[in-house]
Amino acid sequence: MTTRRRPRAGRIAANAAGLAVAAFAAFPVFWMISTSLKPNREIFSTTPRPLPAKPTLEHYRDIFGGQIIPGVSFASFLVNSALVAAATVLLSGLIALLAATAVARFRFRFRTTVLILLLVVQMIPLEALVIPLFLIIKRAGLYNTLPSLVLVYLGFSLPFAIWMLRGFVAAVPKDLEESAAIDGANRWQIFWRILMPLVAPGLVATSIFSFITAWNELIFALTFISTESRYTAPVALTFFFGRDDTAWGGVMAASTLLTLPVMIFFVLVQRRMVAGLMSGAVKG
Template sequence: MSPSMTPARRRRAANNGIAVVVSAVMIFPVYWMLATAFKQRGHILSAVPQFFPWPISLENFRRALGKPHFWVFVGNSLTVTLSSVVLSLVIALFAAIAIARFRFHGRRALMAVLVLVQMVPMSAMVIPVYLMLRSINALDYLPGLVLTYMTFVLPFTIWTLRGFVEGVPVELEEAALVDGCGRLQMYVRVLLPLLMPGIVATSIFAFVNAWDDYLFAYVIMKSQANYTLPVWLVSFKTAESVDYGAMIAASTIFSIPVLVFFLLVQRRLVGGMTSGAVKG
């Protein structure tokens, strides 16, 4: 660093350097997955690392997409994931408004339960969830998997949205009611736009939770026609060998919907909507 730099500039330069190092460490596994997906089969397990795939090959993607029933698994994953996200957000939104705006017996106990439930490891719930779904004949059934994902997403979603609802001034709602809005109109036109950052944040969590899950999809689904993409990824490993190239190419394909979903909603993650709404 230059001796003429002020202490503030030195701190800024040090912080930027740390940020660059941390970003590189986090991004490198993703880059390595992409680079490996485009390598030729003989270069993937080479003793000498090849950081840049050359010549570029699409053979791994052809083998991955050539697997039977690929589009069936895509449809199953999209159905389960989108259903989980939409239903969780609708239920959590009403629950968060009720907890934040109304006072009722058991409110504090409910909030404590929401926190405690999130501390339970998902793996510890495999057997109870399996027995519950078996008792209602929901095993090997996509709605049963949706119900399972909602069980784990709802506590976090309700707790997060409750904080956003409490951050919205009650005066905005009262002003809308005075101006002639009905209660439903007030929720749709005033409260809902202000809650969009929280809705987007929780939708990302719900989407990733449902899209990436392997354990429950593997345990609950028995027929191949109901498998989701995480279970499909295991098919590249057989008793004889593992097709690493096709598996990594499949993992790359599997990551694309999450990236697309995030790009579609990332603008809504910017906060400050409440402060902007009260101006004027």
């Protein structure tokens, strides 16, 4: 009886600890959503309540009605962020998969050096690259354009994506590709029908990293974009913070809209992400 009770008690304690950690992590998100539905008098009340007494959508109406920047709706900022994030995810996934295949499958000179450089690039602080990248973007004629952000975000997401996908590609047996070649499949068919499905979990995991990097980034978006209508959502969020006061209702409403796409994207691909991370940890 004692041997049965101990494992059961251990599971209960582990589950309770997991629920406590989940509640602690989810509480800021809950408070953010709750605050976005409160009127200003409840937000600045000296006796805060976890739930709004009279929920309201006035803060959402304000940000979509052009209250941040006159004449520009917050929806346009979300669209700019979505375009940049989607382009970054698609390009980084394609380029990283091709580069990871080359690094994992082919033996060439300075191959080890390339792999080491991928790690070194990730150690450089972002702040140290703002001025050099600004000069490059300026001379290339891409200043104040959304493609400039896509190029910068690609530079930051590709090293991690290539390094992670390399382990997935290396774990795919070459015998599968050789058997497909014997059956008459060309290189493109082997890549699309054999390699692509097997490395899909890793591709999803790296896509989430690329998406979050492009969706939440602020420093480069604030530096490379000067036209208000081309701002991304994180840049637009800074306009709620004034010198004398802060529109906390608008901050929480805009933050909720910024958080929801990431949560939805993660829920849609969480199974493949977990499988990808576990597979990468075992095979890498």
